[in-house]
Amino acid sequence: MNSKARAVPNTQESASSSKPSKKPRRQQHSQLSLDYRPHPGQQLFHDRPERFRIIAAGARFGKDTACLMELLRLVTTAAAEPDRPATIIPRVHAWIVGPTYPLLSEPWRVLKRTIPPSLIVATNETKMSIELVGDILIECRSAEHPETLVGSGLDVLCLLEFALIPEQAWTTSLRPRLASYGRWGLLIASGTPKGRNWAHRLYLAGQNPDQPDYWSMQAATWDNPLIDPAEIESMRDTMTSRAFAQEVAGEFVTDDGAVFRGVRGCIVPPREPRGSVTVGVDWGTRRDRTALCALDENGHLFAFESFRRIPWSQILDRVVSFIEATRAELVVPEINSIGDPVTQDLESRLAGRAIRIEPFLTTATTKRQAIDRLALAIEQRRVSYPDIPQLVNELEIYEYSQSPAGNVRFSAPSGQHDDAVMSFAFALHGSVLHARDASGPSGGYVDAVGYGDDGGRSYENLGNFWVERSSY
Ligand SMILES: Nc1ncnc2c1ncn2[C@@H]1O[C@H](COP(=O)(O)OP(=O)(O)OP(=O)(O)O)[C@@H](O)[C@H]1O
Numbered sequence: 001m002n003s004k005a006r007a008v009p010n011t012q013e014s015a016s017s018s019k020p021s022k023k024p025r026r027q028q029h030s031q032l033s034l035d036y037r038p039h040p041g042q043q044l045f046h047d048r049p050e051r052f053r054i055i056a057a058g059a060r061f062g063k064d065t066a067c068l069m070e071l072l073r074l075v076t077t078a079a080a081e082p083d084r085p086a087t088i089i090p091r092v093h094a095w096i097v098g099p100t101y102p103l104l105s106e107p108w109r110v111l112k113r114t115i116p117p118s119l120i121v122a123t124n125e126t127k128m129s130i131e132l133v134g135d136i137l138i139e140c141r142s143a144e145h146p147e148t149l150v151g152s153g154l155d156v157l158c159l160l161e162f163a164l165i166p167e168q169a170w171t172t173s174l175r176p177r178l179a180s181y182g183r184w185g186l187l188i189a190s191g192t193p194k195g196r197n198w199a200h201r202l203y204l205a206g207q208n209p210d211q212p213d214y215w216s217m218q219a220a221t222w223d224n225p226l227i228d229p230a231e232i233e234s235m236r237d238t239m240t241s242r243a244f245a246q247e248v249a250g251e252f253v254t255d256d257g258a259v260f261r262g263v264r265g266c267i268v269p270p271r272e273p274r275g276s277v278t279v280g281v282d283w284g285t286r287r288d289r290t291a292l293c294a295l296d297e298n299g300h301l302f303a304f305e306s307f308r309r310i311p312w313s314q315i316l317d318r319v320v321s322f323i324e325a326t327r328a329e330l331v332v333p334e335i336n337s338i339g340d341p342v343t344q345d346l347e348s349r350l351a352g353r354a355i356r357i358e359p360f361l362t363t364a365t366t367k368r369q370a371i372d373r374l375a376l377a378i379e380q381r382r383v384s385y386p387d388i389p390q391l392v393n394e395l396e397i398y399e400y401s402q403s404p405a406g407n408v409r410f411s412a413p414s415g416q417h418d419d420a421v422m423s424f425a426f427a428l429h430g431s432v433l434h435a436r437d438a439s440g441p442s443g444g445y446v447d448a449v450g451y452g453d454d455g456g457r458s459y460e461n462l463g464n465f466w467v468e469r470s471s472y
């Protein structure tokens with residue numbers, strides 16, 4: 001766990017210099033009694049007096065719980081403040097803001113469940129707002145439409161999963177809510193980091209001794225003593241090291257960098273395939289290559305071909321030859337605007353054979369899933385491939401980048417290609433589908449006709465496929 005270690009500033013001087021009604025909160029006591037025992041990491045946060053407090057932590061740390069409990073403590077303390085101006089209505093006002101409404105539904109349930117019924121005056125389910133005795137109003141708001149986040153001055157703003165909230169919502173809509181005369185204007189924000197976006201800068205302000213109004217802490221899932229260490233190890237096994245660093249260790253991982261780690265560790269001498277074969281197809285355009293990868297049941301990429309600048313009909317011929325030569329049972333061609341008609345052509349060419357075609361529809365989400373799966377498989381050496389220069393090079397240079405809006409993108413560096421990477425990712429996606437189907441209740445393949453006698457497979461000609469065949 002990491003938090004800014006420095007002298008606790010005098011809240012009256014630093015945090016509330018523009019807020020005459022503010023008192024050092026540590027000396028104030030709420031009348032609220034809750035059945036909540038913070039763990040040591042949460043306690044660190046509750047004890048701090050700064051105006052802006054930020055928790056960046058891994059999943060299940062107890063971020064939401066700590067923020068909601070702190071919010072309740074703060075609003076009830078504020079309501080008990082004797083010198084609060086009578087003109088401000090409601091007397092105490094707080095918002096809980098999340099990136100979307102669905103992400104607010106759990107905190108909203110927790111809030112209603114936690115507040116003693118004797119304190120509740122009214123609850124509005126549609127507006128997700130709750131009124132407490134002492135003229136306290138707590139409202140849940142989504143940051144999806146920042147233009148609606150107006151009209152109120154706040155005593156407490158609680159941001160949940162703050163790293164997923166757009167920066168613009170914070171700077172133009174939310175931050176100004178904290179500058180209202182007579183109100184405390186406090187921020188409590190928590191979330192799991194998402195790269196190095198504005199949330200990282202807010203976190204850094206909390207680490208900067210020159211910004212005494214800000215305090216931040218960074219913690220991991222394992223800093224929550226209630227989490228079973230075996231769960232952490234199980235997550236480590238199923239996540240890439242980058243995803244683990246971010247989602248579990250709660251670190252602000254760098255925006256740009258290599259996606260695939262341990263690429264050379266998966267290089268093995270060429271060997272014959274074992275078990276069923278899946279082929280991934282990344283269709284080329286005028287500029288890009290068409291790339292084909294054949295993967296066996298053990299995750300060994302035993303055949304690879306790539307070519308460009310040939311007419312579509314010839315591309316199709318070569319794809320069909322590759323599928324035949326590798327004896328693929330499953331083919332995963334990409335479909336998008338270009339891939340769709342050509343995939344239909346491929347389907348007609350393969351009609352009547354025991355070859356299943358499972359198109360891969362590329363969207364930002366499916367692409368990310370396929371790339372993540374490949375990254376994890378490479379990191380854990382669950383795939384292997386011969387030293388194919390184009391493939392190894394593409395894997396090594398493939399990178400993450402982050403858009404100004406905070407979205408992570410995967411791509412080859414500008415001017416470079418990613419066809420081999422994509423066809424590999426499609427093939428791996430297909431072989432996972434295949435394995436699932438084979439072990440699922442329906443199992444196996446349909447249309448097992450016309451495939452010929454598969455008794456003794458021969459792969460003697462496959463050696464040719466190691467070599468990249470480019471047609472320029
Ligand atoms: N101090 C505590 N004592 C007991 N249970 C707790 C405590 N803090 C959190 N919990 C429980 O642990 C679970 C996770 O807490 P919470 O939702 O606050 O974590 P989170 O960090 O927001 O998790 P996520 O990453 O899933 O959003 C919840 O069921 C919550 O009730």
Ligand SMILES: [Mg+2]
Pocket residue numbers: 063064
């Ligand atoms: Mg949460």
